[in-house]
Structure formats: C-alpha cells, structure tokens
Amino acid sequence: MKQISEGKAKFYVGGGVFYNPEMSTLRDISVLFLKVLSTNKKRILDATAATGVRAIRYALEAGAKDVTLLDINKKAARMAAKNIKLNGLKFRVLNKSIQEFAGTHRGSFEIIDLDPFGSPVPQFNDIMKLGWDGSVMMITATDTAVLCGAHEAACIKIYGSKPLHNEMCKEVGIRILLNYVSRVASAFNFGIVPLISISDRHYMRIFVRLEFGAAKAISSVKSTGIGAFCRRCYAFRFACGVAPMLCKRCENCGNRLEAFGPLWLGRLYDKSITSSMLRISEIGILKVINDELDVPMLYSVPKITKALGFSSVSHYKVIETLKKKGRSATTTQFEKGGIKTDASPKEVFRAVGSLRHKP
Ligand SMILES: C[S@@+](CC[C@H](N)C(=O)[O-])C[C@H]1O[C@@H](n2cnc3c(N)ncnc32)[C@H](O)[C@@H]1O
Ligand SMILES: [Zn+2]
Known part of the structure; x- marks a missing residue:
C-alpha cells in the first residue's frame, strides 16, 4: 500500500483495490459537474x-457534505x-452490493455515481430504485468494444441494440447506452434528460x-428509435419510437440502407451546464462538447475524400466551406476528422469536393 494524491484528495x-490514474480527467469532469450543480445539500x-x-x-473540491460509499469488495x-478518515471526513462506508443496498434505500439519493467494471447493465436496474424525481445519475461504461460493435452479438445480448463498427461507432455506442438507460428508467416511470455524454479512449x-x-417516460421513449445509413453516399435516416418504419433504400442514391439501434436520438448535452463548467476550468474534451452541434450522427471527412478518390482535406476547411453556405457545422468528440452539420449528404460531398485542389 502507498499513499498518493489526486486533486485535493490524499x-x-x-492491496488489490482498483485505482486507475488514467481516469483522473473523467473524475475532474465529475467534480466540476458537481460544483456546477451545487451539491452541498444533496445526498450522494x-x-x-x-x-x-x-x-x-x-467533498473537498465540490463541497459535498453527505456521501454514502458502497463497495461489494x-x-x-x-x-x-x-x-x-485520512481526509478528515465522516461518511458512511458500507461493504454491500448495490443490489442488497437498493432493497432498503428506495428513492434516497439525489446524485448517484455508478462506475463499475465493464458494463453498467448488471447494476442499473437496482441503481434506478435509488433515484427519484430530479436525481442525477453519472454512469460509466468501459465495455466500449461491445458498445462500439467489435462484439456485435454481445451488444445485442446485453443492450438489445445492433451497434455499428465504423467511424460512427463511438457516437452510436453512447446512444445505445442512453437508449438502454432510458428504457429501464421508463419502466420505473421516469424520463431521462442527458446533461453530458462523453466517449473517450x-x-x-x-x-x-x-x-x-408517465408523460416524461413516454417522451423519452419517443426520443429513441432506429437509424440507418448508406455506405455509398453516407446519408443517414432515423425513425423514432418503439416500432418505427424505415425505408430500405437510400433516398439520396438508391443504395440499400444498413440499419442500427435502437438508440437514443435526442440531445446529448445541456450546454448551459457544459458552459458553466468551462467558466470554472478549461478541460479540452468539454470545450469540444460545448462547441459540438447536438444532432445525431456525423460525417467522416477522410471517408468522403476516399470515396471521391483524392487525398485528405482538412475537416476544418470543410466546416468553413459549409458555414459560408449558411449551414451549421462543427467538429465532434466522436471522430477525429469527423464533422456534425445540418447540411445534406449532397451538400457535404460538394463542400469536400470543392476543396480537392486546396488541401
Ligand atoms: C472500476 S472500480 C471503481 C473505481 C472508482 N469509482 C474510482 O474512480 O477509482 C469498480 C468497483 O465496483 C465494485 N463493485 C462491483 N460490483 C459491485 C456491486 N454490485 N455493488 C457494489 N460494488 C460493486 C468493485 O468491487 C470495484 O471496487
Ligand atoms: Zn446513399
């Protein structure tokens, strides 16, 4: 055993207890998030x-006064x-499983942090019992190979969704996770509002x-649905709801569409929260998120230049070109060289093509 520090904590x-220093930025973001939420009176x-x-x-950085800690180990x-104790705090620490604890603490917490090994699915049903109207949940998933489609059958089995395994996989993965959370929440009569969604490494x-x-739960379910995309022209389509109809052919080029999901199709961010966080601390990924156009799916500029048969152009230049045409366009956390835009696939292809001789 050795003593170390991270942030203000020592x-x-x-001794076989899990600690990953590489996750410190994610903890920094969680601390910042709680600071903005003003946690001093909240049960965490x-x-x-x-x-x-x-x-x-x-406690030391975001002013939390009432935290209960659980660990099954x-x-x-x-x-x-x-x-x-080392940090002079007096919080309850219980050697219990979430499953056992949830049976006797229904609706007891305003903020819940779930950071398990791999998928949060085995714990999530019980975690739902612990929240109430307005509760905020912070949920980590590290089974990204599953959510990003490297193990499609596992994703179907665990999350009930078909993933994608291409340049859109990180975004589809996080939307599959949100779809799962929203479906379980709706069974408990809750709707969800995503405040921040991060996919990193x-x-x-x-x-x-x-x-x-019930109305909130139904409205959340209406923000989920099915996606389809065209491998030839990179167009995508969505249909919201539980049993939506989706056309088989790409409206843009007639190619057969490839379906994925169900997935969350609503917003991923509350920009009032991310901008407040950025006013306190400039964390790179938060800046990208705060600037990102909050619409489903992205275009990969390297993929499009490849399809057009020429070497790469800067995605910043594509963004500039689309903006000059009056469209919204931004970078995205989900893909290096990817852009989010309200322009049509034809407009995106035209913008990329126009940069052919000006890399
Ligand atoms: C990834 S570690 C948590 C890391 C920690 N949150 C951090 O930021 O350093 C996951 C922990 O969850 C505990 N755990 C796994 N399943 C659990 C369950 N069902 N109930 C309570 N704790 C559980 C494990 O024993 C392990 O210590
Ligand atoms: Zn097409």
Missing part, C-alpha cells in the same frame, strides 16, 4: 467506491473507510437527470 492505493451515493477517491474529491470498503460516461411521470 489516499492509499494498492458513490455506489462503486473502490479507494473512495471520488467521494473524497466530491471487503478490501475496497476497508480501504475507502481508511481514506475517508476506452470509456463512456453519461450524466442524466431523471424526471418522474
């Missing part, structure tokens, strides 16, 4: 505490309790608010 690591659950680093940082719960993390009531 804590012991080792760190449901998968491990060393307890999150709970400590939420005895060594982790013991270490988290030791670390809480080997993890995804979503921040969602629950809204109670």
Whole structure:
C-alpha cells in the first residue's frame, strides 16, 4: 500500500483495490459537474467506491457534505473507510452490493455515481430504485468494444441494440447506452434528460437527470428509435419510437440502407451546464462538447475524400466551406476528422469536393 494524491484528495492505493490514474480527467469532469450543480445539500451515493477517491474529491473540491460509499469488495470498503478518515471526513462506508443496498434505500439519493467494471447493465436496474424525481445519475461504461460493435452479438445480448463498427461507432455506442438507460428508467416511470455524454479512449460516461411521470417516460421513449445509413453516399435516416418504419433504400442514391439501434436520438448535452463548467476550468474534451452541434450522427471527412478518390482535406476547411453556405457545422468528440452539420449528404460531398485542389 502507498499513499498518493489526486486533486485535493490524499489516499492509499494498492492491496488489490482498483485505482486507475488514467481516469483522473473523467473524475475532474465529475467534480466540476458537481460544483456546477451545487451539491452541498444533496445526498450522494458513490455506489462503486473502490479507494473512495471520488467521494473524497466530491467533498473537498465540490463541497459535498453527505456521501454514502458502497463497495461489494471487503478490501475496497476497508480501504475507502481508511481514506475517508485520512481526509478528515465522516461518511458512511458500507461493504454491500448495490443490489442488497437498493432493497432498503428506495428513492434516497439525489446524485448517484455508478462506475463499475465493464458494463453498467448488471447494476442499473437496482441503481434506478435509488433515484427519484430530479436525481442525477453519472454512469460509466468501459465495455466500449461491445458498445462500439467489435462484439456485435454481445451488444445485442446485453443492450438489445445492433451497434455499428465504423467511424460512427463511438457516437452510436453512447446512444445505445442512453437508449438502454432510458428504457429501464421508463419502466420505473421516469424520463431521462442527458446533461453530458462523453466517449473517450476506452470509456463512456453519461450524466442524466431523471424526471418522474408517465408523460416524461413516454417522451423519452419517443426520443429513441432506429437509424440507418448508406455506405455509398453516407446519408443517414432515423425513425423514432418503439416500432418505427424505415425505408430500405437510400433516398439520396438508391443504395440499400444498413440499419442500427435502437438508440437514443435526442440531445446529448445541456450546454448551459457544459458552459458553466468551462467558466470554472478549461478541460479540452468539454470545450469540444460545448462547441459540438447536438444532432445525431456525423460525417467522416477522410471517408468522403476516399470515396471521391483524392487525398485528405482538412475537416476544418470543410466546416468553413459549409458555414459560408449558411449551414451549421462543427467538429465532434466522436471522430477525429469527423464533422456534425445540418447540411445534406449532397451538400457535404460538394463542400469536400470543392476543396480537392486546396488541401
Ligand atoms: C472500476 S472500480 C471503481 C473505481 C472508482 N469509482 C474510482 O474512480 O477509482 C469498480 C468497483 O465496483 C465494485 N463493485 C462491483 N460490483 C459491485 C456491486 N454490485 N455493488 C457494489 N460494488 C460493486 C468493485 O468491487 C470495484 O471496487
Ligand atoms: Zn446513399
């Protein structure tokens, strides 16, 4: 065991208890998010505490006053309790599973952090029992190979959705995760409002608010649906709802469409929150998210130049060209060289083509 620090927290690591320093930026973002939400009066659950680093940082950096920590692993719960004390805090640390705890603490938390190994699916049903109207959930998934379509059968089995395994896979993956969360939430009579959605390296993390009531639940379900895209001209189409009709052929070029989903088709961000966070601290990925056009799906400029048969052009130049034509266009967190725009596939192809001799 050795003592280290991250943010304002000092804590012991080792002894077989999980700690990944590479996830510190994601913890920085969570701290910042809680700062903006003003957490001092809120009851927070760190449901998968491990060393307890999150709970400590939420207290010391975001002013959290009431945090309960859980971990199913005895060594982790013991270490988290030791670390809480080391930082002069007095939080409850329980060596219990989420499943056991959820049975006796229904609707008890305003903020819930779920950061399991791999997929959050095995815990999510029980996590839902712990929230109430207005509760905010921060959920991590590290089974990105599944959500991004490297293991399609696993994604179908776990999330009930068909993923994509191409340049759109990260965005489709996070929308599949949101679709899953929204479907479980709606069974509990809650709608969801995504506040921040991040896909970076080997993890995804979503921040969602629950809204109670049948109307909210139904409205969330209406924000889910099916997608289809055309491998020839990169056009995509969506149909919202549980049993939507989708045409088989691309309206743009007549090619057969490839279906994916079900997935979340609503917004991914609440820009009032991301911009408030950026006013406190300039974190790179947050800046990209805050500037990103919040519409489903993207165009990969390298893919389009390849289809047009010439070497790459700068996606910033494509964005500039589309903007000059009066369209909205931005970069995206989901794909290097990708753009989000309200322009049609024809307009995007034309804009890329116009840059052929001006790389
Ligand atoms: C990825 S680690 C959490 C890391 C920690 N949140 C951090 O930021 O350093 C996942 C933790 O969840 C715990 N865990 C797994 N399943 C659980 C369950 N059903 N209930 C409670 N804890 C669980 C594991 O023992 C492990 O310590
Ligand atoms: Zn097409």
